[in-house]
Amino acid sequence: MHNDIDPPVEVPDQFHSEKVAIIGAGPAGLSCAYFLAKAGYNSVVFEAMPEPAGMFRYGIPEYRLPTETLMHEINWILAHGAELRCNTRIGKDISFEELQRDYAAVFIGVGAWTGMTLRIPGEDMEGVIDGVRFLRDANMGKKIEMEGRVIIIGGGNVAMDAARVSWREGFDEVHVVYRRTRKEMPASPWEIDAAEHEGIKFQFLVAPVEVIGDKDRMTGLKCLKMELGEPDASGRRRPVPIEGSEFVIEAENLIAAIGQRPDIKFVPEDSKLEITRWNTFAVDQQTFETNVPGIFSAGDVETGPDIAIRACANGRKAALGIARYIEAKRREAA
Numbered sequence: 001m002h003n004d005i006d007p008p009v010e011v012p013d014q015f016h017s018e019k020v021a022i023i024g025a026g027p028a029g030l031s032c033a034y035f036l037a038k039a040g041y042n043s044v045v046f047e048a049m050p051e052p053a054g055m056f057r058y059g060i061p062e063y064r065l066p067t068e069t070l071m072h073e074i075n076w077i078l079a080h081g082a083e084l085r086c087n088t089r090i091g092k093d094i095s096f097e098e099l100q101r102d103y104a105a106v107f108i109g110v111g112a113w114t115g116m117t118l119r120i121p122g123e124d125m126e127g128v129i130d131g132v133r134f135l136r137d138a139n140m141g142k143k144i145e146m147e148g149r150v151i152i153i154g155g156g157n158v159a160m161d162a163a164r165v166s167w168r169e170g171f172d173e174v175h176v177v178y179r180r181t182r183k184e185m186p187a188s189p190w191e192i193d194a195a196e197h198e199g200i201k202f203q204f205l206v207a208p209v210e211v212i213g214d215k216d217r218m219t220g221l222k223c224l225k226m227e228l229g230e231p232d233a234s235g236r237r238r239p240v241p242i243e244g245s246e247f248v249i250e251a252e253n254l255i256a257a258i259g260q261r262p263d264i265k266f267v268p269e270d271s272k273l274e275i276t277r278w279n280t281f282a283v284d285q286q287t288f289e290t291n292v293p294g295i296f297s298a299g300d301v302e303t304g305p306d307i308a309i310r311a312c313a314n315g316r317k318a319a320l321g322i323a324r325y326i327e328a329k330r331r332e333a334a
């Protein structure tokens with residue numbers, strides 16, 4: 001890229017007539033488009049946001065993954081035979097049924113964009129926002145209308161990004177509150193080290209209890225100290241509250257970064273698609289086909305919030321599954 005040398009675009013001489021609709025231009029959708037093109041299938045990638053790349057563009061901050069590098073790679077992927085239609089939300093601008101009718105197969109790769117709520121009193125107060133929304137606004141260059149001190153709740157990569165972006169946005173103090181210890185934090189260790197190095201304060205073994213405020217405006221967070229008990233289903237030791245250990249961290253803002261869920265409202269109720277209790281699609285783990293023939297899904301909307309390489313790998317497996325599905329249909333029709 002820095003030497004202005006583009007890798008070659010290697011695709012079959014002839015493409016098949018069938019086209020595939022891809023919902024979502026994140027790592028899963030774009031990987032699916034790329035491997036479909038390698039198998040000789042054109043696709044149209046429908047993307048709700050103004051630009052492609054999903055959480056690579058609207059979640060992970062620019063200082064970790066520069067947009068210029070991303071766009072260079074995406075343009076190369078698209079050059080293989082995928083058409084990108086941004087600002088097109090399925091379920092609003094085009095219906096899901098239309099895609100089912102007009103395309104040989106549909107791939108769903110819409111990620112997990114709905115931030116989970118803390119489910120504590122006061123979290124609807126002014127000053128409280130969810131991590132993915134905060135990062136999206138920051139990545140879109142929107143003015144962050146928050147100032148003073150901020151508390152980030154969570155111990156994953158989204159929490160670390162929210163903390164480090166908050167620091168860059170110029171908050172007076174940035175606190176990370178996590179209910180287990182540093183050892184149990186799911187975030188990459190180098191992200192935790194970098195956040196600490198930048199001056200972000202960590203409070204381990206602390207859980208939020210209530211957002212407190214003056215009228216509707218947050219002024220602090222009531223917390224409880226925790227200790228580690230027996231291992232839970234995840235194998236990690238369960239945090240147990242220490243009775244009478246309440247204390248308050250004063251802050252004007254709170255960012256909840258405790259997880260995300262997919263938003264799949266665009267799928268019609270009568271679609272018959274099997275949906276798990278985590279709001280993800282159930283798929284065959286070889287082909288990534290859902291229980292409805294011709295509809296495939298991979299990425300965070302299938303696994304729940306995960307890592308990018310799994311979205312890419314499963315997007316590839318889905319592309320191979322789609323190619324096999326279309327070939328079988330073609331044989332049936334012959």
Ligand SMILES: Cc1cc2nc3c(=O)[nH]c(=O)nc-3n(C[C@H](O)[C@H](O)[C@H](O)COP(=O)(O)OP(=O)(O)OC[C@H]3O[C@@H](n4cnc5c(N)ncnc54)[C@H](O)[C@@H]3O)c2cc1C
Nearest residue numbers: 024026027028048054055059090110111299300306307308
């Ligand atoms: C803040 C943050 C930091 C992360 N850091 C890391 C990291 O360091 N390393 C790592 O490996 N992973 C990281 N991840 C996880 C990684 O980004 C995701 O696992 C990956 O992006 C999932 O890819 P995806 O294609 O499934 O979904 P997404 O990347 O979420 O893309 C889904 C796309 O679908 C679009 N879409 C949604 N609904 C519709 C609709 N109705 N119509 C049309 N388009 C729609 C969205 O706009 C989006 O572009 C991070 C995630 C976040 C949020």
